[in-house]
Amino acid sequence: MSGFDLSAILKDPASVAMLLHGVEMTFVIFAGSWLLAMVLALTLLSIRFSPFRFGEYVVAAYVSYHRNVPTLVQLMLWYFGIFTLMPNGLTSWLSAHNAETIFAIIGLGLCQAAYFSEDLRSGLRSVSPGQMEAAKALGHGYLSAMRFVILPQGVRNALPPLINHSVSLFKNSSLAIIIGAPELTHAVKEIENLSFRTFEIYLIGTVLYLFFSLLIMGAGAYLSLRADPVRRARA
């Protein structure tokens, strides 16, 4: 093994192909679990705002479980535990279709939904009740007050934590290596085993993760700026 040499990896077509595939799978896991989390979070939120007391307890229990159990343990429970309890037909179908990736998406998505729904809830709750009354006094109905007055402010308030948690979700996608999903960290480990250039490949992996995390943070900052009419007018 010789000195520091990035080109040994970057000029090797097999390693580059592995890295690209890793990045692609990380994005599949990130995008898939993000969408799942958002859909679930909105569902949880509407259950929580519905008048049924029981639904509220269910959502609170869901959120509490997914926040207080480590994400890694949740993934293990899904892949090593629940996977084996599923009926045979489903198990073999999943095994033929990248079960690791599917369970990574399910596990991370369900976990993140708890965080997203709380972010949205606290964002909406931070809009004072006076806003709704004022909107109604101005002749808005409930739905149109929600659409034009409450939701724009609530979502804007929820943006910063939503962005932070999106970055965490992106970083947590690396946990999928535990259940063997072929994502970026997995590719990094594999190339390390093949080339023994630990320092170089870790550096490449770290820079890739950092780049995409900063990209998400930057996109989030831009979105927050766009969503804020006062700052947008000033900019």
Next chain:
Amino acid sequence: MITDIITIIKDYWLLLLIGQYPNGPLGGLANTLILSALSIALAFPISILFALARLSKWRALRWPVTALVYITRGVPLLMLVLWSYFLVPLLTGADVPSFVTMLTTLVFYQGAFLSEVVRGGIVALGHGQMEAAKALGHSYLGAMRFIILPQALYNMIPSIISTFVSTIKDTTIGYVINVPDLTFAASQVNNQLLTQPFQVFLILAIVYYAICWSLTKVANAIEQRITRRRAGPSRTVVAPLAPSKILSEQP
């Protein structure tokens, strides 16, 4: 199902609690708690230094630490664990146990995260405190030591507890480098039983849930007390606290 779980707990509770202790390294739940407590204890002073460096007027101090904090926030903990697993033995030249590797990573990682909390706490106090302290003849360091930090850190107690909770959750990542913690013990149990993975990992989840849930409750109770105390006896002025991190810590 429930009888299975009870049988597993009856047979393996000692392994889950302390690992293979008298015959091997300490492990299990005890090790998880020791590892998280140690990392918080060591990360705390580091986080104060980081926060002071980030608030410093010297760029040479501010920029590198800011870069460090951003890098730590942008890279998965798993990647940092792999880095220390590779670098710590290389730099120390010794065969370091995985416990120490994980401890180093967690101290660094949580130090960076806590430094943001400390910085927020100091900024939330406002300029007036520092100016008043200087007017009374304190130097910068004296004012920090006797006026600013005691107030900021007191307000931060709930955030520190919630960081402790997330550290407990983060120790599970030590699984990739075989740190003998609770997750490791559970997977050992699973390897011995082979037939009941769901039950074993359910027990694991329940144990983590019990610990983290109760600690979060404690943090919330303390936070309410601090809010009340800061509001004062008249309860007319409710001072805004540094934004609570309890509900948003990851993972």
